[in-house]
Amino acid sequence: MSILVDETTRVVVQGLGRAGLFHAEQCIRFGAKIVAGVHPGRGGSEALGFPVFDTMREAVAEARPDASLAFVPAAGAADAVLEAIEAELALVACITEGIPARDMVRVADALRGSATRLIGPNCPGVISPGKCKLGIMPGHIHKPGSVGVVSRSGTLTYEAVGQLSSLGIGQSTCIGIGGDPVIGTNFIDVLEMFNEDPDTTGIIMIGEIGGTAEEQAAEFVKGRVKKPIVGFIAGATAPPGRRMGHAGAIISGGKGTAAEKQAAMEAAGIAVAPTPADLGSTLAALI
Amino acid sequence: MELRYVRHPGYIGGSGGLSGFLIVPHGRIPMKLHEYQAKEVLRAYGVPTPRGSMANTVADARSAAEDLGGKVVVKAQIHAGGRGKGGGVKLAHSVDEAERHAAAILGMTLVTHQTGPQGRLVQRLLVEEQLPIEREIYLGITLDRALEKPVFMASAQGGVEIEEVAARDPSAILREVIHGAQLQGYQARRLAFALGIAPEARASAVQAMQALAKAYDESDASLVEINPFVLTADGRAVALDAKMDIDDNALFRHPDLAELRDLGEEEPLETDAIDHGLNYIKLDGNVGCMVNGAGLAMATMDIIQYAGGMPANFLDVGGGANKDQIKNGFRIILSDPNVKAIMINIFGGILKVDVLAEGIVAAAQELKIGVPMVLRLEGTNVEQGREILADSGLDFIVASDMKEAAQQAVARAG
Missing domain, CATH: 3.40.50.720 (NAD(P)-binding Rossmann-like Domain)
Known part of the structure; x- marks a missing residue:
């Protein structure tokens, strides 16, 4: 499924x-x-x-x-x-x-x-590999399987998928939720669906600095999601006060930092990948 | 331009706590208006503002002060807050004093907590009448991302740093969620009563608050902030200061507002990038980066630092970059003399890798790029893209993944 x-x-x-x-x-x-x-x-x-x-x-x-x-x-x-x-x-x-x-x-x-x-908007869309591609993601990097991927960033979604497929790990569904201030579907919506999908056995969730969506998602995961999750927060090294393209991706007043988000993820039992090149291998170690 | 320090009107998230984030639209930098421009926009919607006029020269400032009777305030117009503390706002009791202040402020480099240490050159003044101020109130409107609606905020503690008020006492910030396009009369009245506005000023305060919400909506603003909104001894409610940011994504339907952009207030390289549909931010390192997608671009900066280097910039070429944009991206990266190597990290979706590769080859030939270029390419049409690079005869370093690309780029940058 x-x-x-x-x-x-x-x-x-x-x-x-x-x-x-x-x-x-x-x-x-x-x-x-x-x-x-x-x-x-x-x-x-x-x-x-x-x-x-x-x-x-x-x-x-x-x-x-x-x-x-x-x-x-x-x-x-x-x-x-x-x-x-x-x-x-x-x-x-x-x-x-x-x-x-x-x-x-x-x-x-x-x-x-x-x-x-x-x-979305401003997203790559959604794909269930081997079944349906409803978006602009490069189809050939995907592989049918059982890992769900959700990300605020389009190209980082591809990054995660590319790493999984090269390790021989397929995906159930991959979704880029978009980086705009107002979006239709958020992390929690997707995590809830992945949690209920019997054929999704692991999850990669990729967030960004700024906003509180990742903290809220981690809080949701804590009580509800039993499946293994790998997390990553982009922008750990971005200077404060600068907006890096996405609306949410800005830190100020010491809030919305990658460190806070990583801590929230770890507290929820999410395995945080040390670099964006380690998304696939961190998940592989969990399943 | 230095760091765009984030100032926000005490944005209150869904949880009720102060989030501390500027809420800005995706894509480009929100367009900031000067105070005098914001007041012109707000006046057109019926928000009362002090009488006054903008002055480019000391002579203009003097004649403005004469028109206003000599007792005026002279205010530096720059895109940063904290002007008063920095010496950019002065009261004058006579035309001569106004002229002296204008001469001192015009052309000064104003340093405030929002300008960074290098400060900002003052090229314009606003000369306004002084008002008999009884009370100072804070008003602000911005988008609450959790609610997906604009929120109108008000505080009885105006005239001071609202972030500090909110941090000390969140209950000091009142909020009304704007449903649909306008702040309803009952909502504005509720605020007026909660703020303890005296009966004789209540009707005009309610009218001004509703006008402010209408201006926010119809101008596609991402932020409006009136601090302070003052009540005068003669029962008037007036926007004494005004800050307004416009959603860049909506400027296509506001040609009049688009004309208000002051390029003198913006970092030339960043403006240059915007003009070519690129999102560039200059940083302090020596590894130039060209990436598609904001998330991957941030992750690329992260992995460069993980590999022991420092990124020279953030550059998102976006989803649909063409050859010309790629070339301009290189030109902008290379205009920073610190750049000793360039890491190109592309995972093509909309942006096809072959298009990118053609752009890279054309740019390398045309710009005679002399620094090492490390490429990591994946995605749509990646095979054709790699062929184009291989056939070019140019010396590219092709890495198999982003970690290797970062290590190579950092090593070559030295």
């Missing part, structure tokens, strides 16, 4: 620009069942063998997708996610970077009480 996406997931791609088309093709290569595309103005055409619609409502009526992969540019991305929420898609992975925070506050409002779970 796996979480969020599998071989039965019916995917609609929102935004069929250059990036959208390139990655849709990659997703198909790695098992995604893409049943429709939505691109206003291109309704009635076809792309990569799937029908394209002007609106999500039409796509849902004709092709019955249950998950969206959104590549819509930042100015219209929140609108696209709202359209998917209105259409009651179970899952939306929004790849788009640079969405205004105010737009995401509106999206977060719409998500509450809706049928939709949002992954």
Whole structure:
């Protein structure tokens, strides 16, 4: 098994620009069942063998997708996610970077009480290797298996996966939750799903300096998660007061440091990898 | 620019404690407005501000002081707080005194706890009327990440460092969560009553607080801070100071605000990077870094230090970098004379490794890069990427993983 996406997931791609088309093709290569595309103005055409619609409502009526992969540019991305929420898609992975925070506050409002779970935005998406790739991660580095990976950073997710696969350890599902201030799915949501998934037997969780998401996740792990977990916090050596790209990745007033997060992880029984090159080997030692 | 010291309006996390983090949008640096610019924006929304005007020269400052009757305050306009303590804010009782203060402050290098030791050159002044201040209140709005909504904060203890107030007594910070776009009348009234605002000033304070929330929302601000918000002896409620940061990601829909960016206040290399869609921060070491993704870029800095070296910079080329961006990335890294080796750590997702490799080869040839380059490449189209490097005839050091790449880069940097 796996979480969020599998071989039965019916995917609609929102935004069929250059990036959208390139990655849709990659997703198909790695098992995604893409049943429709939505691109206003291109309704009635076809792309990569799937029908394209002007609106999500039409796509849902004709092709019955249950998950969206959104590549819509930042100015219209929140609108696209709202359209998917209105259409009651179970899952939306929004790849788009640079969405205004105010737009995401509106999206977060719409998500509450809706049928939709949002992954991201500003993330690589989610993959259940061998079953479905709903995102922009390089598919070939993955290997089907039983380790779940969750990370705030996209490329560090790939790093962890690459190390696991080269050690012969496969993954159940890998998720980049995104580094923006307002995101749809957080560490705790994913850890809860991994904990309940019988086929996930170990977890890698990669955080960053700043914010308190990692501390909260560690607190959640303490009482609830029995599976072995490897943790890593990026930015241990970042100078205070400088924002390193991600919204959360900034330290001030001595708070949100890697040391505090590592301590919280260790207190929760999470094995902290000493360097980002040791993610796979630290997990291998646990299972 | 020196360290961008983080100042935040006593952000209170979901747990109720002071988190101590600046809440800023992802991607680029939030655009800071000068006080006089922020006040112009706020005035347009109906937030009362003192009468006054911006001055670039001593003569302009003198004429502004004349217009205001001579009894004025002269305020340095720089993108940093703590100006008063640093000598950048002076009261004048006459036009002549205002002129003397303007002459002293304009062109001075103002050092505050937020500017770092090298300080900041003062190029603009704000000359404002003095007000008969009865009380000083703190008001601030920023995004609460845990609640996913903006939070309006207020404290009766205005005019001082709000972080210190919050650290000493968290209950001294009142908060109202903004649902939807606006602070409701009942919320503003609740704050006004809790702050003990006198009945004659209550209506204008409520109106000003609601206007402030509207300005925050409609300007796509990531931070608005009024410290102090003053109540005057004649029953007025006025924003005596104003700090406002705009979400860079939203500037596309605010061309008027985008024009307010003051490049003179920003580190030229960092601005140069932003102009090319790159995220660069200069650091003190000698190993230049080019990485895709903020998390991997931070992890690369970590592993360089683990290998015994020091990174010269943080550089995230982002998800969709093209050849031109790669070239500009190298140019910016190499404009730091401390750089003795470059570590390139790319795990391609959106960014295809072959595109990156072409960019690296083109840049190496065009810029005649003389320092050793250690590459670690993985991900989409990695095979084509490695071929392009091998066929280039250039002398790259290709490492098999990031630990080895860091060790190589640190060794070559010496």
